[in-house]
Amino acid sequence: MRRSILNELTQFLESSPSCFHAIYNIKNILSKEQFIQLHENKKWQLRRGGRYFVTRNDSSIIAFAVPEQDMSGMRIIASHSDSPAFKVKENPELETDDRYIRLNVERYGGMLCAPWLDRPLSVAGRVIAKDRQGGLRSHLVNIDRDLLLIPNLAIHMNRDANNGYKYNAQKDMLPLYGSLTAKGTFMKMIADAASADESAILGHDLFLYNRQKASIWGASKEFISCGRLDDLQCAFASLKGFLAGEKTAHLAVYCVLDSEEVGSTTKQGAASTFLYDTLTRIHNSLGYTREDYLIHLADSFMISADNAHAVHPNHTDKADPSNRPYLNGGIVLKFNANQKYCTDGISAAMFRDLCNTADVPVQTFVNRSDMAGGSTLGNISNTQVALNTVDIGLPQLAMHSPYETAGVEDTDYLIRATEAFYC
Numbered sequence: 001m002r003r004s005i006l007n008e009l010t011q012f013l014e015s016s017p018s019c020f021h022a023i024y025n026i027k028n029i030l031s032k033e034q035f036i037q038l039h040e041n042k043k044w045q046l047r048r049g050g051r052y053f054v055t056r057n058d059s060s061i062i063a064f065a066v067p068e069q070d071m072s073g074m075r076i077i078a079s080h081s082d083s084p085a086f087k088v089k090e091n092p093e094l095e096t097d098d099r100y101i102r103l104n105v106e107r108y109g110g111m112l113c114a115p116w117l118d119r120p121l122s123v124a125g126r127v128i129a130k131d132r133q134g135g136l137r138s139h140l141v142n143i144d145r146d147l148l149l150i151p152n153l154a155i156h157m158n159r160d161a162n163n164g165y166k167y168n169a170q171k172d173m174l175p176l177y178g179s180l181t182a183k184g185t186f187m188k189m190i191a192d193a194a195s196a197d198e199s200a201i202l203g204h205d206l207f208l209y210n211r212q213k214a215s216i217w218g219a220s221k222e223f224i225s226c227g228r229l230d231d232l233q234c235a236f237a238s239l240k241g242f243l244a245g246e247k248t249a250h251l252a253v254y255c256v257l258d259s260e261e262v263g264s265t266t267k268q269g270a271a272s273t274f275l276y277d278t279l280t281r282i283h284n285s286l287g288y289t290r291e292d293y294l295i296h297l298a299d300s301f302m303i304s305a306d307n308a309h310a311v312h313p314n315h316t317d318k319a320d321p322s323n324r325p326y327l328n329g330g331i332v333l334k335f336n337a338n339q340k341y342c343t344d345g346i347s348a349a350m351f352r353d354l355c356n357t358a359d360v361p362v363q364t365f366v367n368r369s370d371m372a373g374g375s376t377l378g379n380i381s382n383t384q385v386a387l388n389t390v391d392i393g394l395p396q397l398a399m400h401s402p403y404e405t406a407g408v409e410d411t412d413y414l415i416r417a418t419e420a421f422y423c
Ligand code: ZN
Pocket: 080, 230, 231, 260, 306, 307
């Protein structure tokens, strides 16, 4: 894989400790490429050949490029910005034994708990503060140092620890923040990071994140590990493909949506009207009718890009006997008879055809028939904007760990496929 792309990917992952940071970074990349920011609360006046983006909740983004000529349908890619993590609760400080200050947190999404223990963590997200003019302003916050840790219980105090352990999120997963001298300082630290007075902070969405940097490792440096590969690896690769693609024949649409890890049913998630509203407004502003929109939709294709499970080297029996994706083996086409993944014969054929054109290898994933798998945003988005859609992802291990592992080659495959897609 091109070394520069790998560097860009690790930089993107490390500088995106929360969904708000991911969207902020994507906005910056798009702005540098002359994309113009639109606002949902202002009138849109679009022109042919124009490039735009719009955000919702600062945690979802849709960018699009309008072709100069009359469009022949739309080409849409969607991935997600959020990752499972622990969210800081209101009134977070917990005084313990007059000796410790812990933070009270709750689970966001379905994470693996064990790998959150015994490693340096910190906090990132956003705070909403009252500004001097009396308005409310959102500030990104990242305490960029080792700040917290969730210590394991010693083996001597739980001899059964290695025989399987049921984690209690309220008891086992609270991070240690400091000794008693830390009492009353947490929100002050957050306020300082936002350059705001503590009393001015009226709301927050703060998450724990793993401090360990990305690593390229293995005998031939063939693996990459980092937090949030699911799904920022797809968000990054499809952004690179979106920027590189010609975008002359179709309306090219790039989406990164929040809330996938909690079912997508928020105002900014895939189940919301965000994509529908955006596509409708694009059509209205360009002078198209609803009839035109429906005709375009029937001629459109969507790639729902969310990482996939590679065969695990220690658990090869967990994979389907005849559909076995591996790291560095190419893009994974995901199938599920019950349509948790919306790939069908038609969309599989369209995607395989695209990858053949781009000379990109494709692998297939299907759950073992005796195991229920995950789901993703493709079929959820289809309930708002219904079109031919394929579910794909990049192969990875340890999904929903705070330190996931993927192959170094696969990002480039998705960049090449999506570049060819946005023709
Ligand atoms: Zn995902």
